[in-house]
Amino acid sequence: MQAAASPLLHSGFQASVQRVPEYPALSLRGQTWTYRELDGIARVWASALVKLEKRPKRVGILGHRSLVTYAGFLAALYAGATVVPLNKKYPVARNQDVLERAGIDVVLVDQGSLAQLGRLLDGLADAPSTVLPESDEAPANLPEGVRVLTRRDLEDCVPLAEPATADPEDGAYLLFTSGSTGRPKGVPISHANVTAFLAANTERYGFTAQDRFTNTFDQTFDLSIFDLFMAWGSGGCLVPMDSFDLMTPLDFVRRNDITVWFSVPSVAVLQHRRGVLEPDSLPSLRWSLFCGEALPAATAQAWQEAAPGSVLENLYGPTEATIACLVHRWDPRTSPAGAVNGVVSIGSPYPGMAAAVLDEDGRPVPDGETGELCLAGTQVFEGYLNAPEQTESAFHTTVSEDGGIRRWYRTGDLVRRTAEGAHGYVGRLDTQVKILGHRIETGEVEAHLLRQEGVAQAVVVAVPGDEEGVTVLAGILAGDDLDVYEVDDRLRETLPPYMIPLTYHLLDTFPLNVNGKVDRKVLREQVVSGDLEPVLL
Known part of the structure; x- marks a missing residue:
């Protein structure tokens, strides 16, 4: 234990150094x-x-x-x-x-x-x-x-x-993490924040020194903290996966006798689409954990059949609330009925954490109605690095009937709470999206696009990719003498690959809504329908 x-x-x-000094802690490239x-x-x-x-x-x-x-x-x-x-x-x-x-x-x-x-x-x-x-x-x-x-x-x-x-x-x-101003926001996490997370998971999973853990995440992605320190706290062995391993992850699991799998759902979605999640094909797995983006119920079902000896869970949590703070344990008999729009429930809060579904004024909404998921508890950070205004706007403060004051972190995620206390994921409140598990403010990508020569207007929207359950970015641009190839090249000099639009689309003028603002909904519909054809790169 x-x-x-x-x-x-x-x-x-x-x-673990004291308890199992000669056990393997890290296995890397042989x-x-x-x-x-x-x-x-x-x-x-x-x-x-x-x-x-x-x-x-x-x-x-x-x-x-x-x-x-x-x-x-x-x-x-x-x-x-x-x-x-x-x-x-x-x-x-x-x-x-x-x-x-x-x-x-x-x-x-x-x-x-x-x-x-x-x-x-x-x-x-x-x-x-x-x-x-x-x-x-x-x-x-x-x-x-x-x-x-x-x-x-x-x-x-x-x-x-x-x-x-x-x-x-x-x-x-x-x-x-990605910021709407064009600059990423610093999220400081204390030892107290993260040890509260580790304690909750220690109690929940009971990992042992015989467990072998994947590491599918870069260290700039907070989910990697789970991989390292849940493995090392249990006396287990961390077995990192490189980029080429993620192309054939099921082979990696079998070849390395992995017992604990943790990744963004996109990895599983791709394997499901390829038809390689064959029943009973992952016998070594004890735990199958997913986090970072919406988990399609069909993919969860297929993975569970491939790893019938494992317990499958869908975890949820923003970086500001330390890795994950809500969880749903998949049950093939009941979980499909609890899915919202085909997406697995994100479940209920960890011990020491509280979740509230609030309206834009910070007032609770009734169970079954949609509102913003807000979080409080031991895992929630104090505030952004040197950014008091961003910190203030990221929280709601509520006062209970007995005068108690509580500070709620606003996730920007829209959910519906059931009478049993579980939460179904509905979508985003703002323009923030997740691509391959990475949280992205589309406003940040737009800010970088507007710095490029010839770009007068830029809107970035999230649209469905070719693979089911996969989201990609599309950039819609307007401007005179605009060289899309040059814009794309320059963008890659300042942004990481997952923030680069997959397609670009050109318009002379952007549609406006009744408030005179650019109508993002119409633009997205035009991209999805094919009315706005992509520029061939």
């Missing part, structure tokens, strides 16, 4: 590290971090599915820092924006990300120190004056005797 709840994110890992070995590496790297900064406040991690991204996460926590994941697949400009706004003191970089490092640090007024655990020497293109520790330097570091002390209210990690 997993260790009891502890006050810090890495406490469960440390307990190499395996035990808990004792991974702990030893993290202590050496933490020593290097502290050597560069007495106690670094925030440590960035730039890499992808490497020892650095896993041991580095632990090392940053051991050093008493808040972890700030960066993504080597993102444009340099986006990573640089995150690095500056987060105030990163030190950045850990894996070998595969060195090519980006020089450009990332170039032009910064106060470039952070850098640790290169997999490199024998620093790249030649680093800005002058940047302090660097290489693999050779780490060999001289004495392992940190004990992890730095931290308060449960200190930041455990800091993620940046």
Whole structure:
């Protein structure tokens, strides 16, 4: 069984080091590290971090599915820092924006990300120190004056005797989510927030040291926290999947004897559409967990038949409420009837969390009617990084009959609550959508499009993709002498791949609604119907 709840994110890992030191903690590309070995590496790297900064406040991690991204996460926590994941697949400009706004003191970089490092640090007024655990020497293109520790330097570091002390209210990690202003919003999550999440899942799932977990998410996606720290808190083994593994995920499960599957529903939807979710084809799975976007009931049913020995659950939660905070356990006999528009229920709140369905003024709506899902409880963050106005608009405050004041985080998701306390997902209140599990403000994509030469107007809408249950973005543009190919190329320099529209459509003038605003509904209908033909790229 997993260790009891502890006050810090890495406490469960440390307990497993003591309990099962020689058990495998990480299996990556044919190499395996035990808990004792991974702990030893993290202590050496933490020593290097502290050597560069007495106690670094925030440590960035730039890499992808490497020892650095896993041991580095632990090392940053051991050093008493808040972890700030960066993504080597993102444009340099986006990573640089995150690095500056987060105030990163030190950045850990894996070998595969060195090519980006020089450009990332170039032009910064106060470039952070850098640790290169997999490199024998620093790249030649680093800005002058940047302090660097290489693999050779780490060999001289004495392992940190004990992890730095931290308060449960200190930041455990800091993620940046899509923002409507064109800049991502910083979401600080405390140790108290995330250990409340881990405690709820420990109680619910009872994972053991014999479990083997997938890791399908990048570390810039908060669902990855579940993978790492639920695995390590239980004494189980983390078995990360790379991009090519996700093309044939069922083979990966069988080849690696995976017992705990966790992914966005899109992965399962694609396998269902391909017809490869054959009954009894995933015998090793004990748990099948999905989160990050709507789960089609038909896909849930097909996956359950493929993994009849597993319990299938649909989890829900925004980054601001720490990974997931509502859950529905799939039952083939009753769950299909509870689906809304063919989408599996998102269920009921975790212990320590409360959910309310409110109208735009913050008043409760009756069960069965549609309203905005709002959340309160131990997992809800305090507010966005250095953004008091955004924070204020993200919350409703209610006063009960006895005078009690409660602060509710507004998810922007529309739901209907049943008399039994379950919640059916209806859609989005605003223009925020989810693509492959990533939350995207279409306004952010529009803001970047409007910066491109020749673009006078830009609207981005979410439309159905070719695969059932898959959503894609379409960009509708207006402007004189507009070069769509050039616009697309420039957009890819500033936005990650999942935020790039799949299709572009040109209009001379945009339709307006009765209020004189651009009629997004009409534009979306024109794209879906084919009336607005896409520009061939």
